[in-house]
Amino acid sequence: MVNGAVFGFVDSIISPYLVLPLFVNALGGSNLLVGLLPALYNGGWFFPQFLISHRLQRLPRKLGVYVQVAIVRLVCWGLLTATTFLLAGTHPTLLLALFFALYTTYCFAAGFSGTPFMDIVAKTIPVARRGTYFGRRDLLGGLTAIAAGYLVNFLLNPNLAPSFPLNFGFMFLIGGIGMAVGLGAFSLVIEPAETAPANAVTFRDQLHAARRLLRDNYTYRRFLLTRIVLAIADIATPFYAIYAVSVLHAPPEIVGLYIGVGTAASLITNPLWSRLSDRRGHRIVLLGAASGMLLLPLIALAFGLIPPGEWLGLPFGLLFVVAGIARPAANIAGPSYLLEIAPASERSLYIGFTNTMLGIATFVPIVGGTLIDLAGYRALFLIALAICVLAWWLARGMSEPRAT
Numbered sequence: 229m230v231n232g233a234v235f236g237f238v239d240s241i242i243s244p245y246l247v248l249p250l251f252v253n254a255l256g257g258s259n260l261l262v263g264l265l266p267a268l269y270n271g272g273w274f275f276p277q278f279l280i281s282h283r284l285q286r287l288p289r290k291l292g293v294y295v296q297v298a299i300v301r302l303v304c305w306g307l308l309t310a311t312t313f314l315l316a317g318t319h320p321t322l323l324l325a326l327f328f329a330l331y332t333t334y335c336f337a338a339g340f341s342g343t344p345f346m347d348i349v350a351k352t353i354p355v356a357r358r359g360t361y362f363g364r365r366d367l368l369g370g371l372t373a374i375a376a377g378y379l380v381n382f383l384l385n386p387n388l389a390p391s392f393p394l395n396f397g398f399m400f401l402i403g404g405i406g407m408a409v410g411l412g413a414f415s416l417v418i419e420p421a422e423t424a425p426a427n428a429v430t431f432r433d434q435l436h437a438a439r440r441l442l443r444d445n446y447t448y449r450r451f452l453l454t455r456i457v458l459a460i461a462d463i464a465t466p467f468y469a470i471y472a473v474s475v476l477h478a479p480p481e482i483v484g485l486y487i488g489v490g491t492a493a494s495l496i497t498n499p500l501w502s503r504l505s506d507r508r509g510h511r512i513v514l515l516g517a518a519s520g521m522l523l524l525p526l527i528a529l530a531f532g533l534i535p536p537g538e539w540l541g542l543p544f545g546l547l548f549v550v551a552g553i554a555r556p557a558a559n560i561a562g563p564s565y566l567l568e569i570a571p572a573s574e575r576s577l578y579i580g581f582t583n584t585m586l587g588i589a590t591f592v593p594i595v596g597g598t599l600i601d602l603a604g605y606r607a608l609f610l611i612a613l614a615i616c617v618l619a620w621w622l623a624r625g626m627s628e629p630r631a632t
Contacts, residue, residue: 229368234410237371240376240491242403244269246469246483248331249497253470255324258579259597266466267591270459273333275587277343278434288421290344297341298411304334305404312397323393339587346579348419350567352490356506358564363502366556373491381484422572437574438581447569447627450573452582454514454622455562459589461521461619463596464612468528468547471605474532478541486548493552501557505564509628513561518623520554520615522604532606551565568629 240250244265252261254578308330315323353361379402383395390398442449469486505513507556529545532539570578599608 229365230413231410232365233368234406237367237372237376238403238406238410240373240487241379241399241406243487245466246487247396247399249466249470250384250473250480250483251393252324252327253390255320255327257324259467259600260598261324261328262470263463263597265331266462267594268332268335270462270590271343271587272332272337273339273587274590275585276336276339276584276587277587278584279431280340280343280580284343284347284580285578289419290347291417294341294344294348295415297337298415300337301334301341302404302408302411304330304337305400305407305450308334309397309400309404311535312393312400313394317391317393320393322613336438339504339583342583343576343579345414345434346567347575349419349563350570350572350575351420351422352417352421355568358567360502360506362560362564363498363505366477366559367495367498367502369493370491370556373494374488376450376485377487377491379484380487381481384483385481434577434580437577441574441577441581447629448578450622450626451565451569452585454518454619454626455582455586456589457522457607457615457619457622458518458558459490459586460592460616461612462590463592463599463615464525464528464608465551467596467600467605467608468524471528472541472544475536475605476540476544477536477538478544479538482541482545485542486545489545490548490555490561493549494556497553498560499555501560504596505560508563509630510561510568511623511628514565514626515620515623517554517557517561518620520550520557521631522613522616522620523550524554524579525609525616528609529606529613532609565622 240247248265249262251537252265280293284293287293308327311323311330315326348357349361380399383390383399442452464620469483470551472482472486501513501516504516524547527550531544533549534540565580566582567575596608597614599611
């Protein structure tokens with residue numbers, strides 16, 4: 229729970245959707261690079277997990293892997309913070325290149341800890357309490373994210389904070405301290421041992437098992453397809469804050485407010501999603517997440533019909549309120565549904581294969597930046613809307629494991 233609370237703060241103060249796009253944009257990065265940020269963040273977390281699932285399946289305990297990877301993540305983020313301070317205002321192109329090299333390594337290192345994290349959760353949290361567990365993690369993370377929003381608002385205000393990029397250097401430093409606390413907290417979990425398979429499982433065995441899983445298990449196949457399309461539906465998400473600042477003419481510091489209102493919406497609805505997940509099942513909560521995602525491009529398109537002006541910055545926060553409602557639903561229902569349908573003996577396979585497929589899907593939204601360059605924001609939002617409609621239809625057709 230401490231891990232979840234701290235990373236709610238960390239993920240807000242260095243958000244790849246709201247904060248880092250402004251950093252990359254200010255360094256002269258293209259829209260393609262802006263679109264790459266959430267792809268690296270999500271894809272780096274998801275993609276490596278199937279590649280190591282066969283090795284993890286042999287281990288009675290997975291916490292050692294988590295600790296080793298945590299050290300790599302902290303080293304990468306420490307170097308990223310140091311280069312931001314050292315190259316501040318003198319070598320923006322070099323800083324941009326080093327930022328992406330270190331951020332990519334950090335994100336993919338995080339991915340190697342994903343399966344151990346989920347496996348430990350499955351071993352320590354009872355099935356009927358997982359909705360509450362993920363919900364309370366998000367709730368605590370939301371409370372700390374409010375503090376992160378205030379800090380972002382302060383550090384992006386040119387009248388109060390150091391000039392660019394020193395203000396981002398301080399955000400990175402504070403985020404790095406939070407990472408150390410969060411990773412250290414989860415490293416203290418007491419993990420029960422599990423009986424390892426008698427025969428060693430190879431990567432080829434895992435590929436055959438994954439193919440069988442897709443062929444024979446309709447419930448899992450529909451779930452995976454829904455999650456993949458929801459991941460692709462993020463194609464416009466990293467550009468909403470930039471759209472507000474560059475097209476609607478909102479002031480840059482309003483990004484801190486967007487973090488705050490999104491977090492407040494998450495805090496209010498999080499207990500409701502958790503309770504619904506535990507009582508009615510995870511499928512209806514995932515459908516709620518898909519419904520919220522559907523509204524985001526609609527709101528952006530509606531604001532595009534209004535003449536731009538600084539006053540639009542505040543009402544545009546409605547989009548981030550809706551995002552704050554939808555994201556905890558996805559965070560609660562996605563992993564909880566997967567753990568409910570995965571047998572203990574194949575849990576690493578289910579988790580690893582699912583997350584690697586999601587990792588591949590999260591790189592599709594990179595084309596969002598290119599679409600903006602070629603056709604503009606409206607075309608991007610229309611495409612995002614079409615993808616969200618498909619995701620909603622797929623979620624609506626999912627089955628509820630508890631009912632069967």
